Structure formats: structure tokens, C-alpha cells
Amino acid sequence: GESVGLHLPTLSVQEGDNSIINCAYSNSASDYFIWYKQESGKGPQFIIDIRSNMDKRQGQRVTVLLNKTVKHLSLQIAATQPGDSAVYFCADGNKLTFGTGTQLKVEL
Amino acid sequence: DSGVTQTPKHLITATGQRVTLRCSPRSGDLSVYWYQQSLDQGLQFLIQYYNGEERAKGNILERFSAQQFPDLHSELNLSSLELGDSALYFCASSAGLVPETQYFGPGTRLLVL
Numbered sequence: 001g002e003s004v005g006l007h008l009p010t011l012s013v014q015e016g017d018n019s020i021i022n023c024a025y026s027n028s029a030s031d032y033f034i035w036y037k038q039e040s041g042k043g044p045q046f047i048i049d050i051r052s053n054m055d056k057r058q059g060q061r062v063t064v065l066l067n068k069t070v071k072h073l074s075l076q077i078a079a080t081q082p083g084d085s086a087v088y089f090c091a092d093g094n095k096l097t098f099g100t101g102t103q104l105k106v107e108l
Numbered sequence: 109d110s111g112v113t114q115t116p117k118h119l120i121t122a123t124g125q126r127v128t129l130r131c132s133p134r135s136g137d138l139s140v141y142w143y144q145q146s147l148d149q150g151l152q153f154l155i156q157y158y159n160g161e162e163r164a165k166g167n168i169l170e171r172f173s174a175q176q177f178p179d180l181h182s183e184l185n186l187s188s189l190e191l192g193d194s195a196l197y198f199c200a201s202s203a204g205l206v207p208e209t210q211y212f213g214p215g216t217r218l219l220v221l
Contacts, residue, residue, distance in 0.1 A: 096166060
């Protein structure tokens, strides 16, 4: 069925490095995507979203890239900090389907 | 703090029982969404209410039902509970009808023994 998914269950980066978390989706008609961050014991928190009429969107220290040709999106976190340690989900914003999540671990 | 509140935080019950989870959306938000998060299934959308009316259904079992009241708070009722219903249940709210930025509550952790 239609889904979104994440490439890696775990990503470890050094503090200060850039992080890239990837996500693939299967429905070519999907036109709205959201990235969420979920810290241990908390609910998901909205990070950034992107619509299909854009290839790139930037927020504070985060950038989302959307490649509709290969149905792939990525979340880039600049200068990763210990507070960025969490599970990151991509979601189809219309169908409300979520990927399985990537655990980002920031090493000091 | 997202502004979305959920009660209770934890719930332990037995198989076959019925429980009610409660959610209060952010002030001014008209849509409420319910999600189930389990280790093997990830985050699954269950149902959406907008201004008191059901608007979208996801993977919600027939044993589960929800409603949104005139004051916009919502309740998720889970009945004939099974061991597999043990999970985190999240409520989220958004301002409008269409899917957009959702604010999640802290969740209710349900354990069915």
C-alpha cells in the first residue's frame, strides 16, 4: 500500500556536524510532507513541512529537500546539538501516514 | 508545551475492559486527531474530528470509537481490550479542517494485562 518510510533506523553524528535523515514515499500523488521530532517520553513535535510545489524549504538550522522524481525527501540539521537527539519521522501530511522513524544520536 | 492536554498519563487495565482517553485541544483549534503508537506498528492515524463531526478515518478498529464535544474536547473509547491494544495513544489538534501543522499532546500510555 501507500506509505512513507525512513531509510535508517539509527543515525549517529558528532556534535557540531550536519545530520541528514532520509525518507522515501510511494504515492506519487502525495503533495504535502511534514517532519516531526519525538523526544523520549513526549509527543511528536512539528519541525518543518514542504509542499510539492517546492524543492527546498529552510527553517532554523533545518532544511527539507524534496525530490519528486525519485519520491524522496530529506531533513538536514545543521550544527547538530545534543538537544537534537530524538526520533525523527517524515509523514504524508494529507494521508496522515508516518514513517517508522530514525533515531538520531548525537555524540559529544 | 504544545497546549494540547491528555488524561490520564498512564492507564493499566485488564483484557476485556473498556477505557476512555480524554483530550483537550489547543485553544482555538477545531480539529482533533487520534493516533496509536506501538513498537511494531509505529504511529498510526486513527480518526479525525472537526468541530464536533467525524471527518476522516484511519486504521481504527470497530472496538474503538471517538467523539468530539461542543467544547471541542475529545474522547477516545477503547472497548473489549486486548493485549495488543497496549500502546501510546496521542491526541493532536490543528486549527482547520485540512491536514496542516498538528500539535501533539503528551500521550496516554495504555497497558493491557
